Amino acid sequence: MLEQLSWKVGGQQGEGVESTGETFAVALNRQGYYVYSFRHFSSRIKGGHSNDKVRVSLKQYRASADHTDVLLAFDQESIDLNVGEVKPGGIVIADEKFNPTAPDHVRLFVVPITKIAEECGSAIMKNMVSLGASACVLGLPVDIFSEVIEERFSRKGQKIVDQNMEAARRGFEYMKELGGADPAFALKPADGKRRLFMMGNDALGLGALAAGARIMPAYPITPASDVMEYLIRKFPQVGGVVVQTEDEIAAMTMAIGAAYGGARALTCTSGPGLSLMMEAIGLSGMTETPVVIIDTQRGGPSTGLPTKQEQSDYLAALFGTHGEIPKIVLTPATPEECFTVMGRAFNYAEKYQCPVIVMTDLQLSLSKQTTEMLSLDDVKIDRGNLMTEEAIGAEDPKAEFKRYQLTEDGISPRVLPGTKGGLHHVTGVEHAENGRPNETAPNRAAMMNKRLRKLAGVELPGSVEKTGDDNADIAIIGVGSNIGAIAEAMEKLRADGLKVAHIQLHALLPFPTQSLTAAISDAKKVLVVENNATGQVRHLMSYFGVEHSDVSGLNKYDGRPFLPSEIYKHVKGMF
Amino acid sequence: MATVKDFRNDIRPNWCPGCGDFSVQASIQRALASMGKEPHEVAIISGIGCSGRISGYVNSYGFHGVHGRALPTAQGVKLANRDLTVIAAGGDGDGFGIGLNHFMHAVRRNIDITYITMDNQIYGLTKGQHSPTSAHGFKAKTTPAGNIENALVPTQIALAAGIGFLAQGFSSDVNQLVSLIEQGINYKGFALINVFSPCVTYNKINTYDFFRENVKNLDKVEGYDPTDRANAMKTIIETNGFCTGLIYRDDSRVPYQNQIPGYREEPIVKLDLNLDESVFEAALKEFA
Ligand SMILES: Cc1ncc(C[n+]2csc(CCOP(=O)(O)OP(=O)(O)O)c2C)c(N)n1
Numbered sequence A: 001m002l003e004q005l006s007w008k009v010g011g012q013q014g015e016g017v018e019s020t021g022e023t024f025a026v027a028l029n030r031q032g033y034y035v036y037s038f039r040h041f042s043s044r045i046k047g048g049h050s051n052d053k054v055r056v057s058l059k060q061y062r063a064s065a066d067h068t069d070v071l072l073a074f075d076q077e078s079i080d081l082n083v084g085e086v087k088p089g090g091i092v093i094a095d096e097k098f099n100p101t102a103p104d105h106v107r108l109f110v111v112p113i114t115k116i117a118e119e120c121g122s123a124i125m126k127n128m129v130s131l132g133a134s135a136c137v138l139g140l141p142v143d144i145f146s147e148v149i150e151e152r153f154s155r156k157g158q159k160i161v162d163q164n165m166e167a168a169r170r171g172f173e174y175m176k177e178l179g180g181a182d183p184a185f186a187l188k189p190a191d192g193k194r195r196l197f198m199m200g201n202d203a204l205g206l207g208a209l210a211a212g213a214r215i216m217p218a219y220p221i222t223p224a225s226d227v228m229e230y231l232i233r234k235f236p237q238v239g240g241v242v243v244q245t246e247d248e249i250a251a252m253t254m255a256i257g258a259a260y261g262g263a264r265a266l267t268c269t270s271g272p273g274l275s276l277m278m279e280a281i282g283l284s285g286m287t288e289t290p291v292v293i294i295d296t297q298r299g300g301p302s303t304g305l306p307t308k309q310e311q312s313d314y315l316a317a318l319f320g321t322h323g324e325i326p327k328i329v330l331t332p333a334t335p336e337e338c339f340t341v342m343g344r345a346f347n348y349a350e351k352y353q354c355p356v357i358v359m360t361d362l363q364l365s366l367s368k369q370t371t372e373m374l375s376l377d378d379v380k381i382d383r384g385n386l387m388t389e390e391a392i393g394a395e396d397p398k399a400e401f402k403r404y405q406l407t408e409d410g411i412s413p414r415v416l417p418g419t420k421g422g423l424h425h426v427t428g429v430e431h432a433e434n435g436r437p438n439e440t441a442p443n444r445a446a447m448m449n450k451r452l453r454k455l456a457g458v459e460l461p462g463s464v465e466k467t468g469d470d471n472a473d474i475a476i477i478g479v480g481s482n483i484g485a486i487a488e489a490m491e492k493l494r495a496d497g498l499k500v501a502h503i504q505l506h507a508l509l510p511f512p513t514q515s516l517t518a519a520i521s522d523a524k525k526v527l528v529v530e531n532n533a534t535g536q537v538r539h540l541m542s543y544f545g546v547e548h549s550d551v552s553g554l555n556k557y558d559g560r561p562f563l564p565s566e567i568y569k570h571v572k573g574m575f
Numbered sequence B: 001m002a003t004v005k006d007f008r009n010d011i012r013p014n015w016c017p018g019c020g021d022f023s024v025q026a027s028i029q030r031a032l033a034s035m036g037k038e039p040h041e042v043a044i045i046s047g048i049g050c051s052g053r054i055s056g057y058v059n060s061y062g063f064h065g066v067h068g069r070a071l072p073t074a075q076g077v078k079l080a081n082r083d084l085t086v087i088a089a090g091g092d093g094d095g096f097g098i099g100l101n102h103f104m105h106a107v108r109r110n111i112d113i114t115y116i117t118m119d120n121q122i123y124g125l126t127k128g129q130h131s132p133t134s135a136h137g138f139k140a141k142t143t144p145a146g147n148i149e150n151a152l153v154p155t156q157i158a159l160a161a162g163i164g165f166l167a168q169g170f171s172s173d174v175n176q177l178v179s180l181i182e183q184g185i186n187y188k189g190f191a192l193i194n195v196f197s198p199c200v201t202y203n204k205i206n207t208y209d210f211f212r213e214n215v216k217n218l219d220k221v222e223g224y225d226p227t228d229r230a231n232a233m234k235t236i237i238e239t240n241g242f243c244t245g246l247i248y249r250d251d252s253r254v255p256y257q258n259q260i261p262g263y264r265e266e267p268i269v270k271l272d273l274n275l276d277e278s279v280f281e282a283a284l285k286e287f288a
């Protein structure tokens, strides 16, 4: 019996590939399996090959498997494009309708998927037939799908629910008769524990909601839009508002206005939008207005690879905007962290009164995966040095509030418009303590130093996470969704007898020079794994003074996430 | 109660003597005082340009942002705190050049803010380049042989985009301007008051005299009905935009804030940010 298995469904975009994969994954997640799904799609709505690869396991893996054990194909193209990764002896389930053919290294099961679906009521139910057939292969009872089917179709009436269930059952039976119930592919039973199943974007949205975000101006873009769509559904319950703005410049400046006005405000975008926001990010830094920007990275530059994985915005996020401002860049790696990072992002933004950029990548944003139960206890709201009318206690109501007071730590008291006794001016022009424009040399130096002082010498807690061996032969550094492939490669490498450490970076600014240097100091070699061509994180390490004599990079920029085997093989080649 | 003096601060504007923007500043101060507003209840959000400096010259809350983005910033402020009186302000370049996109969408969105533009048909702060409202043939630093582009008429665009409150003022007629600003602030929705505010330094064509001679004051047109949209558009076309007074007003539209699902009477800044445990539990169920 298997402890893990990789299943994939392929077909034309728009013919139910996604819903088939989703139903399969949700059902297995509810059985207590760990599930990780990754969807391959292109930026068109109908047509074009798409597939959904789902990994099912008894322990958590946060990456797609190298191979596929079971391939479900809705058309010949899906076989041709994907059969190469099906293991020898692996199973291909294909619809009889297109007279499928497959190479000899796999076992082809031809099932009259569409025909059975039509007999049950409609051809659309072919996904249920194929799910039934899949359950049979995995040695799972077909009624693992009944709950999901019930939820999905009960609105449409009991008849539709019954027909779908019947379709799944008949797919199961047909496969069984063909001899598809092979014990070699049967999954060991799972722990039955209930966990969540979500993508990074879901967790970012929920995290923002829990963190007290109440205004989100944003402009749609893949792979970021889910976050605004999620909050559009949720905000009415808490009195918040999402505005679909005319562009990302408006989104960013409206978020700044909302934050200045006193709301916790965020926006969410991807590379092209981040580029458009740059001037306003500088305004946020200069006026010390706390905003949170989520950048869900995709393939760049320009429109680049809009639906593909990449991690190439780091330098833009860290160094973008003209002039110099303090800024925070956080890089969560899992949905659990996407949830908690939003609370921290808002707290940091308000504490340090600066922009905070939360960076994911397409794989993290869109891969639906098993997620441990989330808790509100992990989100604490701290609004920093925010003054109330009582606290100001101004005797002279005309006295100006020193919004940019020069303080030891650089953090000045903040007051919201509408507050009596708090009158002050805010400008993106260099200004004095009262916010009035002031371009004198001493004031400029004092104010620039004050702003930069806020984060000088700061290392945010949890910026560097180390797992694995001390005195490692190799320390592998990762950011964002690469966490899964690295962890898995490490497991294999250690099984081979190599000493390996995995260093995950959860923040890139302030760059955790000290902790990172300490974490890799005892490793013989250092490998930085990132989805970009030029090794941006590797360059950041040297820019920020992380010293090590043997640092190299493993870069992938073909739009596909790393497979664990790619990292494994690369490291093997280094020794 | 606050008086005009309370809306003044001790900052000396860095505008040239005679600049039309002084009158706009004074009109805003007078309007706010006569409406009984208190300085802390007002936020002026301005763009970049000579005119953009205005937020620093009125004693209220003020935010001087980036070029062309006063409107989205101001809309954000209003959404966060619907109790504030929010005024956006800037020049013709700021609002109808770099920021034109935001202007059209602010009109369409109809959030309850008042937009005051100081239209001098020139880029003042950058020292005399032509602007989107400069006439064809207009000579400026960037059009030494005369402007070969056509002027954009802000009122025409505003009306075409579906604005609910449209007025135009002139720096020489402060009484009219004060009244228009008051009406604009009182209007429940997005209001534009475009002000002919001469640049005495770089625009030698569109001078005070030019406007005195060329502008038609609708207050003096007997029977002018500002609720007649077709007639308003006709008037704009006939005067090529050179008319002042209340051009158009429609009180039937519902402002954005009154249509946001679940939006509260209480401003967002006053809401408890902690998420209700039951809302959170329900949200988790969707992923179970
Ligand atoms: C993004 C950007 N581009 C250009 C500028 C330079 N700039 C500042 S003000 C201005 C135009 C000012 O003209 P207008 O808005 O009509 O205001 P006025 O000075 O006439 O009041 C320009 C081009 C800038 N500040 N920011």
Ligand code: SF4
Pocket (backbone or CB within 6 Å): B014, B015, B016, B018, B019, B020, B021, B050, B051, B120, B124, B125, B198, B199, B200, B201, B202
């Ligand atoms: S340059 Fe023109 S617009 Fe600017 S302050 Fe002087 S007169 Fe006014």
